[in-house]
Amino acid sequence: MAHHIDINCDMGESFGKYTKGRDAEVMPYVTTANIAGGYHAGDPHVMRRTVALADDHDVDVGVHPGLPDKLGFGRRTMDASPEEVRDYVVYQLGALRAFADQLGVPFQHVKPHGAMYTMLSESEEHARAVIEGILEVDEDLIYLATDMNIYEVAQEYPIRTAFEGYVDLDYRSDRSVVIPKEKTARDPELVADRFISIATEGVVETPSGEQLDIPAESICVHGDTPNVVEILEAIHDRLDDTDIELTSVADIV
Template identity: 35%
Template sequence: MSSKLRIDLNCDMGEGFGLYKSVADEELLKYVTSANIACGFHAGDPRIMDATVALAASKRVSIGAHVSYPDLVGFGRRQLKVSPQELITDVTYQIGALEAFCRRHGTRVSYVKAHGALYNDMAVDATLSQAMATAVLEYDPSLAVLTLAGSPSLEVLGAAGVKTISEGYADRAYTHEGLLVARSKPGAVISDPKVVSSRGLALASQQPITDIEGSSIYVSCQSICIHSDSPGAVTLAATLRATLEEAGIFVISFS
């Protein structure tokens, strides 16, 4: 396999709150190249944000603001109806909060990724994507936005002048339309390390994967996500990275 192929591995991190901590984050940072850090709206608090940024900075892992609907109780996985202006101000607030901790630890926010329901809604809602574009461009035009590969949001964000990074999932099932299968449905989350690694390798090498119905689909992506709350997340990340590197694929942050 060509050594010219490269891929970013990203992971959602800092998703604790108060006494509840994300215990796998430090181990996961050994294998991923970008960290999507919760900014307080679906998870995270000042202490957790500070500690997670410090860890990511010490590992020289790129940092992204993992922004969400204001839904701490529902972990950001409930659909909320928000106006474009509400989304702009909420996203601005979250990026700014994380940026403050990045400055403290000598690093910076390099990109933005929506979380949960906001991510899925943005993938198909041009109004939300445009609001995200406005928030990002007004805060810092150099920031990239990580969003679902093949989704309409890529076109909307790109047309607005935002740098976009297409994202694929090794540990989640896809519909035939290229959307993520709802977590409430059987088979939506994939936890077998061999299956995750095989799918991740196919994504990175631009080969087809199977959708939830067993048909082949192509997902063209620049970054692959591993969820920190997936069963055995550290093993999944370690196995996937080893598989990619053994195949001659360069694992490096897009930023």
């Protein structure tokens, strides 16, 4: 029986005259695009163009909301209440969804970014506020859960939730991921090995050799990794020799 998996990527993170990522090169290799909503990265023009680019490649579209911190790329801790974080998510969701509606592109999911994701993982109150805010906008949206803490909270709500695995970041023994201050190139073959392992067995090996259960329906490959295209090429090269089928996350959860 085939193993079905989604590949998601954080995209649309350029703004103004600053270019981040290789979206045009990456888009043909993924099935889901998490598009920045303008707070940690992105701007209205980049948002519109990225939605259109995803549509050109039949890639599913959702929002990648972050904290209002472009200077820190949404990776710095902020003192924000659950209600404030909920409003940040709803605001960015609405902004990106308007572009999707304008272009006639279905809007599929929400995936938190950076320090916001960490906040939701560490505070159940914040996690609940965001999930409830999403449901109040659209009960059909999918929530990409970036770790098991958030995933377990989401299971208590009537929201479709996909558990996400990582292949270009290292895992700690508690299944949290190591977020480097600066992204560096990763070994494409090692990343491809991790992709196959998660997709077929639901496990990944830590740098110390420990085997962790990662029951992912979607696997993230980060668009700001310097050699992201080479990584995706290595993953796709492996698919021909496996029974893995790339599938929209909406058809999995």
